[in-house]
Amino acid sequence: MARREAVIGSRVGLHARPAAIFVKATTRTGLPVKIGRQGGSLVDARSMLGVLAVGAKNGDTVVLEAEGEGAESALDSLVVLLQQDHDEPAAVDA
């Protein structure tokens, strides 16, 4: 069982575009990756509905878990993805 923690880098959090990029990347690994909050229950990370419902915001730490061949390296690349900022330029927030 591989396990990693990642800090969400996108300004809007793991929503919309960043969530879509993550779900697509997870699906491409072909592994049953799970995601959730620290200490919370984990959901299928290939499920857009599940990932959105995690409700992770910028700076939140999430947990990733996967089993199977290549799980360690797959999770490493997903961590990098989550820590990047995938947002469009921020809206007015003054």
Added chain:
Amino acid sequence: MPDLALRLSGLAVSPGTGAGPVHSLAPPPSLPAQADVVVDAVAETARAVAALEQVAADLERRASGATATAADVLEAQALIARDPVLAESVAGRVLDGAGAPWAIDAALREQQAVFVEMGGYLGERAADLDDIRARAVALLLGVPMPGVPSPGVPFVLVADDLAPADTALLDRAMVRALVTARGGPTSHTAILARALGIPAVVGCRGILDLPDGTTVRVDGTAGTVSAIRAEEVAAVQAEADAERVAAVAASGPGRTSDGHPVKLLRNIGSSEDLVGTEGDDGFEGVGLFRSEFLYLGRTTAPSGDEQEQAYRKLFEAVGGAKVVVRTLDAGADNPLPFLGLGDEENPALGVRGLRVARRRPEVLAEQLGAVARAAIATGADVWVMAPMVSTVDEAADFAEQAHAVGLPRAGAMVEVPAAALQAARLLEVVDFLSIGTNDLSQYALAADRMNGDLADLLDPWQPALLQLIAMCAAAGRHAGKSVSVCGEAAADPLLAPVLVGMGITSLSMSSASVPAVRAALLSRTWEDCEHLAAVALAARDAVSARTEVAAVVRR
């Protein structure tokens, strides 16, 4: 004959005016009262999954023909239609005896309830699920696909709420305005209408009662919908088009028609936001530079040298014009891992903005040092301001620190009502004030900015907010110091002259909002602006403030 007294109001989310006959979005299909009997659960599940797959493929096809903003939204929606957990939930319901359309309907409704329960951003995404359900059910029942009508003439599109799939391929030439009964300021309708430049009003109760074909005038600046005669449509639309052309044609620095200067500055998050401003004679500088980009996603603080390089790049890109740097605006609601601030019960009321310096004074000191070195190296006109100032002592400490490193202009942001009430005293210790109206309204009206149910309280025309702004402007006039507005309010072409009339000296907004605000100021004198400010301040609520000012402007 339409009822010409008809006048509806809602939230103004995309400025401009449009006129035409209303046409409603085709309603979602309703499920037959009598459910089918499922004989072959395997085949029925396959039918349901195939319908969802077709909806996903259709969304992706639409994404490929849409703008980048819309394409992102549609692709995210396609992923929901193709969600493996959703497919499992549907399969389970079919096994329990539900026909494919009923199974999809129930599975998506359950998920929708979860989103609504979570509220905020996810609550506003609930409409996206409605759309997937309606499309899949229409396919399975063999009824017409719900969607945007094509009446063959330019029209005003009316809906309960619009989903991304509806708005993505809207034809700007045919759709003159959007009006929805539901939706808040961050709904897709609002975001996409602004991106497409289509005037829009959301949260407009009563709009669904209008029969198709009723001719209306939609004012996306004032947030109103009024019935007009069919023969008036062409004239109203021609006037709106002329206003739009005038807005694009106006150039040069911001000023009233009698030459009173009002700086029109930009809100930016990185030097990339300045692309396209070179050689623009209307570029007067940056009124809000959000410095957070230097820190995002970092587990350690950026070094002083790294910061200095980033500021040098920015100051060179601004090219000698004024640039106001807001120091780090982080906190538990906008966390930066390296600060190690931890969770708070009430993040919006916790250690954020300048308050972070109570725990990590070295972060602010390093930032001011880097800004000062870059300012001296480039010779740029650099101003610095602190976010979340609540007391005169906080402002005085900040100004002293900035002046000590060689930054001559140090200011305080007014986001907390306490700061607005103390504006005159703040101006004794700082060089300028800048009002962040989004946070100021959140704190003055005690309404969370992310809560769609409270959108009316966050209306920048709320009398309490206008009074706080007027107090700051009056203090600035008295002290002879600059007081600017850098929130959403500054970008509203109807509100901008009101702010100027109060004595606000500069307005800062996203680059896209500048032309309309410039045109709005150029079309009236300084005295007109003072009159509009008096009208707005005399109104008893946000809606009457906006409608009374709009009435004076149109007279």
